[in-house]
Amino acid sequence: MTTAPAAAAYDRARVEAALLRGGETRRLEIRDEVPSTQDLAFNLAEYGAPDGSLVVADRQTRGRGRLGRTWESPAGAGVWFSAVLRPPASPPPRPPLLVAATAVAVSEALERATGVRTTIRWPNDLLAGERKIAGILLETRDYEPAAPLLVLGVGIDTGQEEADFPPDLRASATSVRMEKGAAPDRTAVLVAMIEAVDRWRARVAGGAHGAVEEAFRDRAAYLERPVTLLDGSVKVAGVLLSVSPVDGVVVVLPDGSRRTVRPEHARELRPA
Numbered sequence: 001m002t003t004a005p006a007a008a009a010y011d012r013a014r015v016e017a018a019l020l021r022g023g024e025t026r027r028l029e030i031r032d033e034v035p036s037t038q039d040l041a042f043n044l045a046e047y048g049a050p051d052g053s054l055v056v057a058d059r060q061t062r063g064r065g066r067l068g069r070t071w072e073s074p075a076g077a078g079v080w081f082s083a084v085l086r087p088p089a090s091p092p093p094r095p096p097l098l099v100a101a102t103a104v105a106v107s108e109a110l111e112r113a114t115g116v117r118t119t120i121r122w123p124n125d126l127l128a129g130e131r132k133i134a135g136i137l138l139e140t141r142d143y144e145p146a147a148p149l150l151v152l153g154v155g156i157d158t159g160q161e162e163a164d165f166p167p168d169l170r171a172s173a174t175s176v177r178m179e180k181g182a183a184p185d186r187t188a189v190l191v192a193m194i195e196a197v198d199r200w201r202a203r204v205a206g207g208a209h210g211a212v213e214e215a216f217r218d219r220a221a222y223l224e225r226p227v228t229l230l231d232g233s234v235k236v237a238g239v240l241l242s243v244s245p246v247d248g249v250v251v252v253l254p255d256g257s258r259r260t261v262r263p264e265h266a267r268e269l270r271p272a
């Protein structure tokens with residue numbers, strides 16, 4: 001049961017205006033309920049939806065997160081959206097950079113629209129304090145290198161109180177409402193997201209990979225703190241020295257040596 005007051009519907013005209021500022025004609029679908037905005041975005045892409053087309057839903061009945069997890073998406077409690085990405089085929093897109101750029105964009109936009117400051121927990125969770133407030137999911141299907149197509153999903157918890165989260169998430173999840181005492185205008189959050197994601201995607205496309213890495217590092221959670229993480233299936237404990245979407249995670253082990261965990265193997269980074 002949700003205690004959140006009913007959230008206002010999205011203001012379509014303001015979202016359309018933000019999409020237009022990106023310069024191209026993009027498709028916009030705002031739905032009351034879908035299984036997952038990811039699936040609808042893939043469907044639209046199959047029928048030719050252009051780069052940057054957006055699917056937004058008030059509620060998802062089968063929202064999904066990374067690593068096969070469920071993403072709770074009750075009506076009006078968050079901003080749930082997916083964008084169709086059609087990056088150029090050459091040079092080939094680098095998904096870890098796109099995800100890192102999106103994490104920075106979401107962090108910036110959330111602060112601008114709501115005042116909630118966040119850090120990025122490797123590789124792409126947004127934390128307010130020690131609790132998760134937003135997540136990012138980048139997916140492909142039947143990937144065709146000559147015409148790359150990806151769907152970028154973002155979920156931001158905006159309207160929940162602690163009791164609204166499932167019991168297993170209550171200690172680790174938060175929302176804008178919990179951080180600021182009131183749920184935000186979701187249209188303002190979505191518009192800020194569109195602007196920031198467009199800006200950071202343009203940087204990635206322009207080859208400003210160093211700027212993405214630097215912004216990611218500047219917002220990284222747990223730096224210089226004792227952490228644990230998985231290197232494949234091996235648990236590693238040490239002090240977090242650096243994080244990079246390209247090079248991975250570096251920790252200083254108890255014997256003073258350094259261990260680099262490759263990005264594709266680094267998971268479950270947590271404070272020790």
Ligand code: BTN
Nearest residue numbers: 036063064065066135136153155
């Ligand atoms: C994660 O942290 O595991 C990623 C969560 C991504 C959730 C968003 S909500 C909009 C889009 N539709 C989905 O089914 N998932 C993503």
